[in-house]
Amino acid sequence: MKTSNTLKAWDISADDFPAEGASDEKLWFMLKYAILAPSSHNTQPWRFRIHGCDVDLYADLSRTLPVVDPNRRELMISCGAALFHLQVAMRYFGHSSQVELFPNSEDPTLLASIQLGLSHDTDAEDILLFNAIPQRRTNRFPFQEDPVPETLTALLESSAATEGAWLHLIQNTEGRSALADLIADADRVQWSNRYFRQELSQWIHPSRTERSDGIPGYAQGVGNFLDYAGPFVIRTFDVGRGKAAKDRDIALFSPVLAVLGTEADTPRDWLIAGQALARVLLRARVEEVWASFLNQAIEVDAIRSKVQTLLNRPGFPQLVLRLGYGPDVKPTPRRRVEELLVQGHCRSK
Secondary structure (H helix, E strand, O other), rough: OOOOOOHHHHOOOOHHHOOOOOOHHHHHHHHHHEEEEEEOOOOOOOOEEEEEEEEEEEEHHHHHHHOOOOOOHHHHHHHHHHHHHHHHHHHOOHHHEEEEEEEOOOOOOOEEEEEEEEEOOOHHHHHHHHHHHHHEOOOOOOOOOOOHHHHHHHHHHHHHHHOOOOOEEEOOOOOOHHHHHHHHHHHHHHHHOHHHHHHHHEEEEEEOOOOOEEEEEEOOOOOHHHHHHHHEEEEEEEEOHHHHHHHHHHHHHHOOEEEEEEOOHHHHHHHHHHHHHHHHHHHHOOOOOOEEEOOHHOOOOHHHHHHHHHHHOEEEOOOOOOEEEOOOOOOOOOOOOHHHHHHOOOOOO
């Protein structure tokens, strides 16, 4: 079966790594793994600049979601995930890395500078996480009832902590029901806002599109009619009541329902959350566990504060995850590395 041009980014082999090449050639190749990171609405809001042994990560503000993400919190989380993927690739190919967050106070779009270091011993964890990168997807389909082993959920908690964040599992029935209610409340609030619907419709595409971003119909599990009519339906109708009921059930019956958070709520913390998210998702895929998001309860400020109260712990909730076993799914489109490179963008520290 012929691979769509928009999906070719996923057909990547470590065997093609230019081991004898210059640093910029190696970094170019490693960025092919960075761009496979998850992002809100699959906006892929990142740019890169390679210079010598360094690569700079920039926020692409043209891909901001002003309605659902006015503070660019989710944009920063997405960029943090790409940053983690890049570091995993560096370690896998035998290089250490040195990361500096926000290296230029005069350019807030410059999120990180990553230096390709000298020889690094690749360990078993590096190999597992790296090999999981092309296998990771956001899986919006129903999960099986099979429980996720406690040994794995404990490992996912420690994975988040390794990156400076926390993963809070919602395990008791009362807590699950309360969080599911908040997710449903947020659905109703968002879908009643026509600007939210208009923004979302811009990132929903038919399956047979050649768009290299956004969410195609096949990733949403919709039928042929809704595949093509989806953007019109989203723009035109407030389906918040039905969406709320569906998402409440999804949250209530997910094998694992969890909130990822950070101790503070600054742009630096959002980047940390993104790196923690990427480690958690890759570690889950190592064990054949899928994940998707129920972030609407975090995206509505008044409801986010209620999630924070529900958790009854210090810190700020950044994402809501559901995890479990389910069917294999196709990846979503990606832009090519060539499209994402910043040329001649000088920086000073």
